[in-house]
Each structure stands twice: as structure tokens, then as C-alpha cells.
Amino acid sequence: MPLPPYIHEELKQKDRYQTVYAKYDGSAAAPTAGLHFTKELLAKLEQKGIAIANVTLHVGIGTFRPVKEEVVEAHQMHSEHFYIKQEDVDKINQAKQKGKRVIAVGTTSCRVLESIANEKGQVKATEGDTQIFIYPGYQFKILDGLITNFHLPQSTLLMLVSALAGKDYIMKAYEEAVKEKYRFFSFGDAMFIDG
Numbered sequence: 320m321p322l323p324p325y326i327h328e329e330l331k332q333k334d335r336y337q338t339v340y341a342k343y344d345g346s347a348a349a350p351t352a353g354l355h356f357t358k359e360l361l362a363k364l365e366q367k368g369i370a371i372a373n374v375t376l377h378v379g380i381g382t383f384r385p386v387k388e389e390v391v392e393a394h395q396m397h398s399e400h401f402y403i404k405q406e407d408v409d410k411i412n413q414a415k416q417k418g419k420r421v422i423a424v425g426t427t428s429c430r431v432l433e434s435i436a437n438e439k440g441q442v443k444a445t446e447g448d449t450q451i452f453i454y455p456g457y458q459f460k461i462l463d464g465l466i467t468n469f470h471l472p473q474s475t476l477l478m479l480v481s482a483l484a485g486k487d488y489i490m491k492a493y494e495e496a497v498k499e500k501y502r503f504f505s506f507g508d509a510m511f512i513d514g
Contacts, residue, residue, distance in 0.1 A: 340373065350378065352425035352467045355509045370414055372407035374431040376400070376449070385473040391454050396475065401431045402446035411461070415440050420463035426476050429453070429462055429483075436461035454478040455486050465512045469496050469503040484512045 338353035340361070365371060377400045386394045411432070414421055423429040434449040435442045440461045452475060465483055470476035481489045492510060495501075501508040 342373070342375070350376075350425040350427045351504070351506075352509055354506070355466070356424070370410045372403075372410040374401065374403045374407065374428050376427040376431045378427055384475075385471070386475060386478070387473075391478065394452060394475070396450040396452045398448045398450050399430075400446075400448050401434065403431060403435065403442065403444055405444040408442050408444045412441050415461070421461055422464040422466065423462055424466045426465070426467055426470075426479050429465055429467075429479065432461050433457075433459065452478075453482050455482045457482040459483065459514060463514050465514065466509055467512065468507045468509055469493065469501055471504065480512055483514045 338350060339356060339358050340353065361371060384397070388394045411421060421432065423432055430449060430451050430453065432442060433453060434447075434451045435445055437443075438460060442461065454475070455478065459482075462483065465480065467476070467480060470480065477489070484492075496503070496508070
């Protein structure tokens with residue numbers, strides 16, 4: 320079972336580090352924001368009329384590599400494989416056409432959607448590789464919000480959430496999280512970011 324490099328002990332419940340909606344092998348780690356969801360919660364969301372679309376991104380170990388370059392643009396993301404099926408593309412495009420919001424669960428889902436969206440905020444069924452690096456200044460094409468965990472300092476993930484919500488706002492949220500002793504990383508607390 321793939322575990323990120325900061326988990327050093329064997330998990331007693333191996334299914335604890337997997338989402339309830341996981342389907343395919345290939346990632347170096349589970350999409351940890353999805354660990355907050357249960358089958359019951361997903362059913363309640365669907366009962367409320369919220370369409371749920373799936374994307375796949377095989378997270379690479381480079382996701383956990385800190386940014387060490389002085390100039391952020393010099394950081395190179397590792398390539399990661401993704402795909403999205405037509406039925407899921409249809410749900411996303413229909414939501415956008417109806418003026419509904421697209422909320423990604425996790426930075427991995429966000430990166431897939433932003434990799435495949437055109438300038439009009441539409442997506443198409445595709446499979447490929449992405450090295451997208453989202454940091455402050457990035458103009459989101461499709462995403463309206465994000466559910467994600469609290470991430471490591473100097474990480475590309477922290478930069479992504481700062482791009483969506485603004486660096487100052489995210490730094491205030493992290494100050495609060497530290498003060499209140501929120502849990503970070505894979506089994507940590509989640510936040511909803513309204514883009």
C-alpha cells in the first residue's frame with residue numbers, strides 16, 4: 320500500500336489510508352482530502368442533488384518534495400498520469416452550464432481539472448500526464464472551491480491553496496490551525512476553500 324514518506328509506522332487498519340471511492344492502483348499516496356468522506360456522506364450529497372464526478376490522478380512521490388528554489392517558477396513538478404471518463408466530464412460540464420459550482424476534493428482532483436479545462440471552463444474526456452504547478456498568480460479555469468487537508472510548509476500543495484484563496488488568507492487559516500492544534504497532513508483536519 321503506498322504511503323507518503325512522513326508516515327513511518329505500519330498502519331493497523333490498512334483500509335484507513337484509502338478513500339471509499341478508490342478504484343484503480345497506481346498512486347504513490349491516497350488523495351487524503353477524500354479520507355474525510357464515507358459512503359453515507361456521499362449518498363447524502365447525492366440526495367441533495369449534488370452531482371459527484373470522479374477523476375483519477377496517480378500521485379507521484381514528487382508531490383511531497385518541498386520547493387527549495389529561490390524563484391518559485393524554477394520548481395519543476397514531476398509528471399503524474401491522469402484520466403477522466405466521458406460520464407464524469409458530462410457531469411462537470413453540465414454543472415458549469417447550469418451555473419453550479421465545481422468543488423474539487425483534494426489538490427489532486429484540482430490539478431486534473433485545471434490541467435484539462437479550456438479557457439471557457441469546459442473539460443473533455445482524456446488521459447495523459449500533467450506537470451501543472453499552481454501557485455499564487457494562477458488564474459483558475461474551472462474550480463470554484465476546494466476541500467483539502469492542511470499541508471506542509473514550503474510545499475506545492477500549500478502554494479496551490481494560496482493561489483485559490485490568497486496567501487494572506489491561507490496564512491491566517493494556518494495560524495489558527497496551529498494555535499488550535501489542528502491535525503496536519505494525511506490524517507489531518509480538512510478545510511473548505513471558497514474560490
